[in-house]
Amino acid sequence: MSYSQLDRPVQFLKGVGPKRADAFLKLGITTARDLLYHVPRRYDDASTVEPIGRLQVGMDASAIGRVRSKGVIPTRRGLRIFQAVLEDDSGMITVAWPGQPWLDRKLREGDTLLVTGKVRFFHGRQIQPREYTVLARASERGRGAGEASDTGDPERGMVFVTYPATEDLPQWVLRGIFDKNLDALLSWADDDEYLDPGTRGRLGLPGLGEALTLLHRPSSPYDAEHGRRRLAFDELFFLQLVQAQARRKATALKPGIAHRRTNEFIRPLHESLPFTLTGAQARALREIYADMQSEHRMNRLLQGDVGSGKTAVAVFAMLLAVEGGTQAVLMAPTEILAEQHARGIRSLLAPLGLEVQLLTGRLGAAERRDALEAIASGAAPIVVGTHALIQEAVRYRELGLVVIDEQHRFGVRQRMALLERDDGRPDVLVMSATPIPRSLAMALYGDLDISVLDEMPPGRTPVKTALRAPSARDSVYTFMRERMAAGGQAYVVYPLVEESEKIDLLSATQEYERLRSGPFADLRVGLLHGQLKGAEKDAVMRAFSDGDLDVLVATTVVEVGVDVPNASVMVIEHAERFGLSQLHQLRGRVGRGAVESHCVLIADPGDDALERLRVFRDTTDGFEIARADLRIRGQGDLFGSRQHGRDAMLRFADLLADEDLLISAQRDARALIAADPELAQPEHRPVLDHLQARYRHRLAMYGVG
Secondary structure, eight states, X not given: OOOOGGGSBGGGSTTOHHHHHHHHHTTTOOBHHHHHTOOOSEEEEGGGSOOGGGOOTTOEXXXXXXXXEEEEEXXXXXXXXXXXXXXXXXXXXXXXEETOTTXXXXXXXXXXXXXXXXXXXXXXXXXXXXXXXXXXXXXOOSTTOSSGGGSOOGGGTOEEEEOOOOSSSOHHHHHHHHHHHHHHHHHHHGGGOOSOHHHHHHHTOOOHHHHHHHHHSOSSHHHHHHHHHHHHHHHHHHHHHHHHHHHHHHHTSSOOOOOOOOOSSHHHHHHHOSSOOOHHHHHHHHHHHHHHTSSSOOEEEEEEOTTSOHHHHHHHHHHHHHHTTOEEEEEOSSHHHHHHHHHHHHHHXXXXXXXXXXXXXXXXXXXXXXXXXXXXXXXXXXXXXXXXXXXXXXXXXXXXXXXXXXXXXXXXXXXXXXXXXXXXXXXXXXXXXXXXXXXXXXHHOTTSEEEEEOOOOTTOOOOEEEEEOGGGHHHHHHHHHHHHHTTOEEEEEOSBSSOOSSSOOOBHHHHHHHHHHTTTTTSOEEEEOTTSOHHHHHHHHHHHHTTOOSEEEEOGGGGSOOOOTTEEEEEEETGGGSOHHHHHHHHTTSOOSSSOOEEEXXXXXXXXXXXXXXXXXXXXXXXXXXXXXXXHHOOOSOSSSOOOGGGOSOSSOOTTTTHHHHHHHHHHHHHHHHHOTTOOSGGGHHHHHHHHHHOHHHHHHTTOO
């Protein structure tokens, strides 16, 4: 890896030094490159900033002015209000911060501020800012500093850039450091350019230096967006490059098994099924069979909503492995889910006479010994169990296919470990019942090929969803009792295990005691939460599954796909505290039998939460819900622990807005790795240097560093 000027420690830049370098560390900035890629938080176009003299009561506006005077004003109720008078060439306005008297020490007379908020009337026009930015200190002169007349001519469309800041690195300090160093940083960035002019032209993207200039010194919001899209592509490209290398390691470095289809088992299963495969299932099977019959190893994600038929697709894939003389395993995250899969697969395969071996911790010593012998000899062609299936103690005659259910419960490293066994060269099929938008799937699982079941089998009755206020809780309980009197069962889900002094929410433990001694005293009530030991959780879930409990009070541990066909009511308390995708997973616990099922959301939401809950109430399409969840809540922390600075994967890219860039990034990354797997060709050296400089941790996670 070659050294770049951008790798120099930030403390050696103008205006920084050791003390401010420590402050920069809190922002995740340690090098000049980190500073250059410090993402602006917002842009304010001077052409949209109203002159103070034109501000009218009721407007939601942004204004720029110089602090003419300031002070702290006490009120009769003991509240202390910091007030400042802002002025520009057109007039003056009062700006007030109730309860923030400490701002008197932070803001000075003569400072230039940008404030945003509602204009109201209180002894004259007043703004209580939602946000404010110190554009320049009173003592400064130069770009963006000084009096209002120095802050730019709106006709020129000047844009004010606001960066994420801290108390030790306030906005005006950051601005000064950027002003002193940006020209040098931009000149050094030319060494980071890796996209050739032809590719940039095809994608409609600027050069890297131009993009960074547009990011930090835009003359219009369009300029800033144009620069952002180039940097978004870079993030997506290098993310896909890491995953393309992982994909190559999984599928191409070691030979796979070209499974032979004989139809010895596949055709009889088709003929014995009491249902017809959906078009989506048939399409997914064609994709899976093409992978399994090729010389490369399959590494594929099968994604579909609850009830879309993923297990049936997996069984057909397992039969292809068996027809070719190898073994297939299905790995589930819990023993009870493994047992459920084993029962379902045995039922499907009963007409074929194939052995389905279950391997879990509940087996006795003799049973476990017999199971291990059957697996090692090949007498058990299909094996179902938990993650113990991939432990060294379990030996296979020849392992040809591994199916992982609820893949989000297993890490990338566990998935990659499956490919390192010496008793087979298994293809891998991972399944997820958590629908996510295509762009998010590509970002999270770019090392996998993806098959989607976007079609539900006919005849499945949608779950009816209702939104109720807390005042309607008693009527909800009455409805639950009516359903249980008809032989049904019900879940009641809470966001907390125990009461919290910090959050005023109902909790599962306390509500379990209240429900079983009050509204449901004559019913059988169980409690399930994540703090129980594994054996206790299994016992409770097993009792509910077997019909020995009428009501299960729980936290979100019931998300995992245990099938209880008799459960017909799901009540979710404090529904506003859950994300849409999480709510959808919870709702998927009911509606798994023939009886009509209901999901009741009890919530006292504000306007933002109400929008989310109405989206959820009005659709049962998991992919539509997931897209709405991503749009409303944002992409957040998608890649594990919260990341900052050089470790952050997506700071510029928006997975919904930039799906076109993501598609191009994946295509280009896969093509590059196919042509030059080690990035050893001289023309690809800038790509390799950038990859190692910024994404070494991600390479290590996928085992390709």
